[in-house]
Amino acid sequence: MGSGTDGYHFAQVSKEVIAANQSAYVKLTNWKSSYAASEYAVDFARTDSVGKTTLVRQDMYNPMYYLSPMYDGYKASTVAPHWRIRTGIMQGDTANTTEVNLALALTNLGITSVDFATVWGLGHTMAERTGNATTNFIAWVKHTAA
Numbered sequence: 001m002g003s004g005t006d007g008y009h010f011a012q013v014s015k016e017v018i019a020a021n022q023s024a025y026v027k028l029t030n031w032k033s034s035y036a037a038s039e040y041a042v043d044f045a046r047t048d049s050v051g052k053t054t055l056v057r058q059d060m061y062n063p064m065y066y067l068s069p070m071y072d073g074y075k076a077s078t079v080a081p082h083w084r085i086r087t088g089i090m091q092g093d094t095a096n097t098t099e100v101n102l103a104l105a106l107t108n109l110g111i112t113s114v115d116f117a118t119v120w121g122l123g124h125t126m127a128e129r130t131g132n133a134t135t136n137f138i139a140w141v142k143h144t145a146a
Contacts, residue, residue, distance in 0.1 A: 008043040008046060008054060009039060009040045009043040009044070010043070010054045010055075010058065012044075012055060014040075015040040015044075018035055018040075019037075059071070059072075059073055063102055063105075064101065064102065064105060066079065067079065067102070067105040067106060067109055068105055079106070079109060079111060080111075081111065081113055082113040082115075082144045083102075083103075083106055083111065083113065083114045083115065083116075084115045084137065084140045085099050085102060085103055085114065085115070085116045085117075086099075086116075086117055086118075086119060086127045086128060086133070087099040087117075087118050087119065087124050087127055088118070088119045088120075088121070088122030088123045088124050088125075088127035089118050089119065089120050089121070089122070090120075090121055090122055090123055091122075091123045091124035092123065093123070093124065094124055098124075099116070099118075099124070100116075103116040113144070115140065117129065
């Protein structure tokens with residue numbers, strides 16, 4: 001999104017929690033009612049270089065937006081027929097359930113080619129039981145395409 005700032009409000013759920021609890025928050029020292037009303041609205045209205053807001057970009061980034069009936073994007077796209085998901089069991093930057101939920105959502109949607117595995121002792125990116133992620137992924141693509 002733009003430059004010259006340290007950050008923007010980006011979470012719709014945070015805005016909703018603040019709005020729902022505004023009467024409790026106003027009792028706090030230094031609380032500003034503008035947090036839920038104007039500050040989120042201004043940040044949510046900002047667009048990137050291709051005219052997309054942060055909320056649109058979050059939906060586009062989140063595969064569950066297209067796979068779960070909880071979201072407006074459910075079944076709004078064509079889902080790839082083959083998936084390879086690897087996740088390290090020692091990840092510290094995302095919940096361990098993230099990839100499990102993705103694999104289950106794909107299966108529930110009827111995708112039958114979901115190659116899912118957890119890898120002991122590694123973080124969530126580039127996690128492989130043997131070899132390296134690039135070589136293994138290319139081999140999987142070749143096998144799947146055959």
